[in-house]
Amino acid sequence: MTGKEIRLGRLFSKGENAVVVAMDHGEFEGPLPGMIELPEVVKGLAPEVSALLLSPGMLAHCGHAFASKGAPLAMVRLNWSTVYCPDWGHNHGDTVQAVSASDAVAAGADLVLISLTLNTGSEARDASNVEVFCRLAGEARRLGVPVVGEYFPLRSNKLRGEEIHDEVYRGCRIAAELGADLIKTFYTQKFAQVTAACPVPILGLGAEKKPRQVQALRLAEQIVQAGGRGVVFGRNALQVPDPAAFQRALCDVVKRGAPAAQAAKRHGVRD
Numbered sequence: 001m002t003g004k005e006i007r008l009g010r011l012f013s014k015g016e017n018a019v020v021v022a023m024d025h026g027e028f029e030g031p032l033p034g035m036i037e038l039p040e041v042v043k044g045l046a047p048e049v050s051a052l053l054l055s056p057g058m059l060a061h062c063g064h065a066f067a068s069k070g071a072p073l074a075m076v077r078l079n080w081s082t083v084y085c086p087d088w089g090h091n092h093g094d095t096v097q098a099v100s101a102s103d104a105v106a107a108g109a110d111l112v113l114i115s116l117t118l119n120t121g122s123e124a125r126d127a128s129n130v131e132v133f134c135r136l137a138g139e140a141r142r143l144g145v146p147v148v149g150e151y152f153p154l155r156s157n158k159l160r161g162e163e164i165h166d167e168v169y170r171g172c173r174i175a176a177e178l179g180a181d182l183i184k185t186f187y188t189q190k191f192a193q194v195t196a197a198c199p200v201p202i203l204g205l206g207a208e209k210k211p212r213q214v215q216a217l218r219l220a221e222q223i224v225q226a227g228g229r230g231v232v233f234g235r236n237a238l239q240v241p242d243p244a245a246f247q248r249a250l251c252d253v254v255k256r257g258a259p260a261a262q263a264a265k266r267h268g269v270r271d
Contacts, residue, residue: 149180
């Protein structure tokens with residue numbers, strides 16, 4: 001087996017789907033509720049969680065979360081994009097490298113995430129975003145580290161159902177064609193078409209915070225029923241009264257196929 005295959009095998013341990021908790025929001029939004037003291041936050045995570053998504057600078061502060069047998073994998077974001085900063089009026093999707101794959105691996109990364117935004121309204125910007133993605137993916141490939149390609153459409157919060165589906169449907173296949181080993185992206189109204197058209201595993205992201213925790217669990221249920229190989233939840237997994245309880249319920253839904261309401265009841269998840 002190759003190093004990449006070994007690391008992917010650990011993410012999808014024993015053939016189970018993956019549950020990733022995202023806590024890299026501070027790289028784009030600064031401190032957020034539930035994610036302010038990350039070294040303390042990671043101490044309270046459910047042990048069943050497969051991986052944590054972190055920004056490169058926070059890996060050193062949270063290293064204790066990965067330094068024991070059975071610990072989650074460390075997934076580190078390599079590039080920085082204005083697509084995540086609409087509150088600042090950024091609407092173009094410019095992307096730059098934040099850290100090299102080799103530096104991320106030296107810091108302890110098991111997987112690396114590289115975002116990709118296309119259809120930005122500028123041919124030059126689209127080409128530049130592809131260049132950043134391919135350069136970082138090529139470096140990770142040489143290191144034997146799996147590449148999580150995140151397809152993130154521009155102005156995603158303003159796209160209608162069919163519009164975001166078309167973006168995600170095309171973008172996931174493009175990211176796979178450019179070298180992603182798995183994909184992180186939005187759940188769409190025809191998500192089964194997205195997973196069927198992509199040759200690599202797809203993880204559905206949680207997006208905005210759901211009003212009720214059982215709604216987030218139902219989203220996870222829908223993702224895996226449509227062929228997703230797991231989820232990447234941030235706000236929905238951390239900005240809740242009992243994060244560990246929610247994460248245990250989430251693992252039941254995603255890894256073991258439990259119905260959302262049943263998992264919520266079993267783990268005492270209440271709003």
